[in-house]
Amino acid sequence: MGSRRGQANAVVRWLKRQPPKVKAFLCVVAGMSALVFLRFIVHEHDNLFIAAEACHALGIAVLIYKLTKDKTCAGLSLKSQDLTALFLAVRLYCSFVMEYDIHTLLDSATLASTLWVIYMIRFKLKSNYMEDKDNFAIYYVVVPCALLALLIHPSTSHNILNRISWAFSVYLEAVSVLPQLRLMQNTKIVESFTAHYVFALGVARFLSCAHWVLQVLDTRGRLLTALGYGMWPSMVLLSEIVQTFILADFCYYYVKSLVDGEVVLRLPSGVV
Template sequence: MKGSKRPIHAVKTWFRRQPPKMKVFLAVLIGLAALLFLRIVVHDHDSLFVAAEFVHALGISVLIYKLTKERTCAGLSLKSQELTAIFLGVRLYCSFVMEYDIHTLLDMATLGTTIWVIYMIRFKLKSSYMDDKDNLATYYVVIPCAVLSLFIHPTTRHHTVNRILWAFCVYLEAVSVLPQLRVMQNAKIVEPFTAHYVFALGVARFLSCAHWVLQVIDTRGRLLTALGYGLWPSFVLLSEIVQTFILADFCYYYVKSLVGGQLIVRLPAGVV
């Protein structure tokens, strides 16, 4: 066992000594390698999106266990859950009027569980809610997304309001986790169930991002033109990438904690 741990320890020590720019470069390199691996192994890249939904559902299941069994919502951001409910509600409306499919049913289930989580935090487990640490004002997140959606939205033949709403939910989804990250940064220590949930979000975002990137590569860019013209296709892809990178830093510390045999994730200052 000691022999197997030495190479891991050596890699961790080497990585820790690298300057920030080198760490970013290595992270991008690892991401590209993971994309290449998924492209070779997964033949139907649409299944990556379904896998992302499944991992997200798994993360919510961890939350449900935490709230029902542990009877505490410490470490969870009510604001992130409310932002999630908002973008899911808007996306459901857009799905019904624009493109009803299987993902609509998945979103309905996710919205239902998210509303239940909000109810538990706001009413049943309010005494354990860390209100002082959930201090990122939601208008810092919602207003920029709303303004951006007014100027950059799909160019389809649907009603203008529906197209703006669709863009709004795409942008809001990309940054809805920011209040949760702020809570964890303020607390410095992330307990296991919250850490599992956020890590699941990170994996789901990477799979969703991989789905879009590989689809663009497979169609040689035709997918972007199918989404419309102007800046909108690029901003859809950019939103997916932003979601992934927002959670990438936390996922690094999560894996680092697991490799080190720790269940609790400790975040240094400046991570979020």
């Protein structure tokens, strides 16, 4: 066990010495390798999307444990939870009127859990909420997402309001974690439960992105045309990729902290 940890530490030290371009290249290679691996071991790629939602639910469960056991919401962004509840509510509405399935049930459970977390932060544990650190202006993401949804949305036969709502939920989900990342950057130190939660989101984003990429590869691009015409199919795929890369830096430092045996995660400047 000690030799393996020593080897892992040596790899981490080598990575730290590399210039940013080399690190970016290695991240791309690692991501592509993971996609190839998933393509061969997961035969029904729709299961990846279910796994992504399960990871999100697991992250929420970690938050619930933190709030009930430690009786503190320090380090958690209420604004990120608000954005999460918003895109889940919109997506749930679209799911009810457009394609009721297993994802509807999963989203319902996740939304209910998120609303409970919001209630705890806003009312029960308000005294230790870091409001001054949670200073990301959410209209910077809500307004652009709404405008983008008006311009680029599905071209299906559904009602125009439903199609715009669907697009809005996709775009908002891609950037909903930004307030949480800003808060962590402001504090520089992230305690374990919050780090576990954000890492679970990162894994969920990667699995969701892998689901879409592998579906496109398996259908040889036919999935994109099935989603409609124009820029919408490409925007769906781009949104998934953006979600993954937004959390890539954090996930790197999270894994590094585990390898180093650190109890808390310390973020250097410029991660977010």
